[in-house]
Amino acid sequence: METNGESFLRLVKIMNELREQCPWDKKQTIETLRTLTIEETFELADAITDNDWKNIKEELGDILLHITFYSKIGTEQNQFTLDEVINGVCDKLIFRHPHIYSDTIVNDEEDVKKNWEKLKLKEGKKTTLSGVPRSLPAMVKAIRIQEKAKQVGFEWENKEDVWKKVKEEMGELQEAINDSHNQEHIEEEFGDVLFSLINYARFLNIDAEGVLEKTNKKFIKRFNDMESIATEKGKELHSMTLTEMDAIWDEVKRRRNG
Numbered sequence: 001m002e003t004n005g006e007s008f009l010r011l012v013k014i015m016n017e018l019r020e021q022c023p024w025d026k027k028q029t030i031e032t033l034r035t036l037t038i039e040e041t042f043e044l045a046d047a048i049t050d051n052d053w054k055n056i057k058e059e060l061g062d063i064l065l066h067i068t069f070y071s072k073i074g075t076e077q078n079q080f081t082l083d084e085v086i087n088g089v090c091d092k093l094i095f096r097h098p099h100i101y102s103d104t105i106v107n108d109e110e111d112v113k114k115n116w117e118k119l120k121l122k123e124g125k126k127t128t129l130s131g132v133p134r135s136l137p138a139m140v141k142a143i144r145i146q147e148k149a150k151q152v153g154f155e156w157e158n159k160e161d162v163w164k165k166v167k168e169e170m171g172e173l174q175e176a177i178n179d180s181h182n183q184e185h186i187e188e189e190f191g192d193v194l195f196s197l198i199n200y201a202r203f204l205n206i207d208a209e210g211v212l213e214k215t216n217k218k219f220i221k222r223f224n225d226m227e228s229i230a231t232e233k234g235k236e237l238h239s240m241t242l243t244e245m246d247a248i249w250d251e252v253k254r255r256r257n258g
Contacts, residue, residue: 117151159203
């Protein structure tokens, strides 16, 4: 049975061969790989949401291939080597875990997170929020922003206060809708409602991005079932009334719940 090192070296060897011999692999650049990497990351996210361990394993392999590919190109461009990538993350992990590799004392997970943010600033990060990638999806970015703000103490004390803030923002949104024809103002207030709801989700230990995706999948399944039932009845959704579609929707929910 291969060890981790042997299997990784096998991947590196194959990557080198493909880069030298395969017309497609020879043409790739970091720019052409970027979109594919994003796609692979979302495919991994889908597999995790579905708790599909078979596909999680496969998608992790694809991402590992991309890491190896970028490192190969980096070496060709005299920017960095695969060894530097690996040793770089090893050094970073050791530096950011002084409670393991030094004499720093921590009491719990929150202490670890707070130390992590302090150490990142020592590494050269200019601000607490500078480590949040600009291209993150908006909801994921909101979660990361709130988590990082928490590490410096900018945080609500309890979920009750957060819920009050949610209701306050919802009230301001309703006022904007009622009193203003300014679409920009309405959008701003709607954004504040979303941000505050994501904050509330954190206090409930809910992954807002994850549960929304589960709801998306649930809606897709129910909508597809509704279309199938309509077809069985010899009808098409676009020719049905909302009342008729609601009746089938309720039938779908009863079937799935039953």
